[in-house]
Amino acid sequence: MPNPQQPETRYRALTAVVLTLLLTAVSGCVTVRESARPEASADAGTSSRPSSAAGRTPNEVATAAAQDVERFWTGAYPALSDGAAFVPVRGGYHPYTRTSLPPACGDQRTAYQPNAFYCPDGDFIAWDAQTLIPQLQQQFGPLLVGVVLAHEYGHAVQTRLALGDQPTVVLEQQADCFAGAWTADVLAGHSPAFRGVTPAQLDNTVAGLLQLRDQPGTPAQAPEAHGNAFDRIRALQDGVQKGAATCAAYRAGTLPVTEVPFTSRQDAANGGDLPYAEAVSSLADDAQEYWSRAYPQLTGAPWRDLRVEPFTGTPPACPAPDPAAGGSAFYCTSGDFVTFDNGRLGPQLYRNIGDNAVGMLLGDLFARAAQDRRGQSTSTRSGQLTVDCLAGSWTHEQLQRQPGQGLTLSPGDLDEAVAALLAFGRASEQTGTGAFDRIASYRDGVLRGLDSCS
Numbered sequence: 001m002p003n004p005q006q007p008e009t010r011y012r013a014l015t016a017v018v019l020t021l022l023l024t025a026v027s028g029c030v031t032v033r034e035s036a037r038p039e040a041s042a043d044a045g046t047s048s049r050p051s052s053a054a055g056r057t058p059n060e061v062a063t064a065a066a067q068d069v070e071r072f073w074t075g076a077y078p079a080l081s082d083g084a085a086f087v088p089v090r091g092g093y094h095p096y097t098r099t100s101l102p103p104a105c106g107d108q109r110t111a112y113q114p115n116a117f118y119c120p121d122g123d124f125i126a127w128d129a130q131t132l133i134p135q136l137q138q139q140f141g142p143l144l145v146g147v148v149l150a151h152e153y154g155h156a157v158q159t160r161l162a163l164g165d166q167p168t169v170v171l172e173q174q175a176d177c178f179a180g181a182w183t184a185d186v187l188a189g190h191s192p193a194f195r196g197v198t199p200a201q202l203d204n205t206v207a208g209l210l211q212l213r214d215q216p217g218t219p220a221q222a223p224e225a226h227g228n229a230f231d232r233i234r235a236l237q238d239g240v241q242k243g244a245a246t247c248a249a250y251r252a253g254t255l256p257v258t259e260v261p262f263t264s265r266q267d268a269a270n271g272g273d274l275p276y277a278e279a280v281s282s283l284a285d286d287a288q289e290y291w292s293r294a295y296p297q298l299t300g301a302p303w304r305d306l307r308v309e310p311f312t313g314t315p316p317a318c319p320a321p322d323p324a325a326g327g328s329a330f331y332c333t334s335g336d337f338v339t340f341d342n343g344r345l346g347p348q349l350y351r352n353i354g355d356n357a358v359g360m361l362l363g364d365l366f367a368r369a370a371q372d373r374r375g376q377s378t379s380t381r382s383g384q385l386t387v388d389c390l391a392g393s394w395t396h397e398q399l400q401r402q403p404g405q406g407l408t409l410s411p412g413d414l415d416e417a418v419a420a421l422l423a424f425g426r427a428s429e430q431t432g433t434g435a436f437d438r439i440a441s442y443r444d445g446v447l448r449g450l451d452s453c454s
Helices: 019-025 058-079 132-140 142-161 168-187 199-211 229-242 244-248 265-269 276-299 345-352 355-373 381-400 413-426 435-448
Strands: 011-013 093-096 116-119 124-128 329-332 337-340
Touching: 058 093, 058 132, 058 142, 058 168, 058 244, 116 142, 124 132, 124 142, 132 142, 132 199, 142 168, 142 199, 168 199, 168 229, 168 244, 199 229, 199 413, 199 435, 229 244, 229 413, 229 435, 276 345, 276 355, 276 381, 329 355, 337 355, 345 355, 355 381, 355 413, 381 413, 381 435, 413 435
Parallel strands: 093 124
Antiparallel strands: 011 329, 116 124, 329 337
């Protein structure tokens, strides 16, 4: 570790962001409706394929996924049901197209929708084999197709466990969590249908979930609410990391739901985004003020104001850079400053994601400075995850503030942070840490604050 009084001359680098990746990671055009009955929307955008799905058509992948989820629940269900055996959906699986519609679901009129859904009345699962599933597979890879089918099967599990007496947002996130429990089984190598899933493929699935989210400003109490991407990814990760029993315990009073409605017409009209130059200035000032309070709590030492030097063209000089460092944004240890490309990187993040993507960039840079100043690594896996948690601790404070106490978050800001982290994590294997793990660490900081990052 470098001596804080005589810092080693090198960069502490933010993982380089590939701008073309930003364009693919946060764009898309597929409308998806996922619910017990067809009634909510989302979008989609990039892909990579688990080797076991190579050569299969999208519909074959969807059918294999549904069968594999059935295999998983045959083994996992008795632990949740006091030993009762799992009963597969009695109505079967129904891929459909514009010219071959799904069966009627209760009193719902049969019509073509680019959708996947579980019908409790007929106890069947249906999916659009013409548009939805092919586009999800093309843009995000087969594992997302599996997760979508596992989500719908999660609704069937809710019916069997009599868990339906909860708000829609709880039921949807519980289904996401159940899909995560199946994903953990896949990652453990138990699935004959999905083998050799890589961290990049898992990140592609997270990218898909980022698009399968409520529109910013949708209240959690809305009848059609599924949750923002921050909460839906948290639910999936709960299932992966904690298992199906944690999912089954989801209840309205215990589930952390972060989505809030817009508080003014002006905020809604601009999507909650500050103008770019104001966002950079305000977010940098806010991060400075946060760390002046947080750093003494973390280390017992005072915080020295951190210089922020945006650049256009050539970055500021920082002698003997780390060969693995990216030049788009970095903390320079020898000069004790942070900098980022204000000609391309910052504006691209802002245009393609939103103002809190710039906040995530600055949060990462300030967290790197804090981690380095206290003599801890930022270049190892554990160091990277600590940086992400520290960045989340700043967001935690913003979430706790009342109006007039500084910058506060607008609807969609947490999703913007997740989208930025996804782009950062997908752009480099420098620390061996993918976006899936980085988002989980950031979320710990957001939900539990600075103490969770020690």
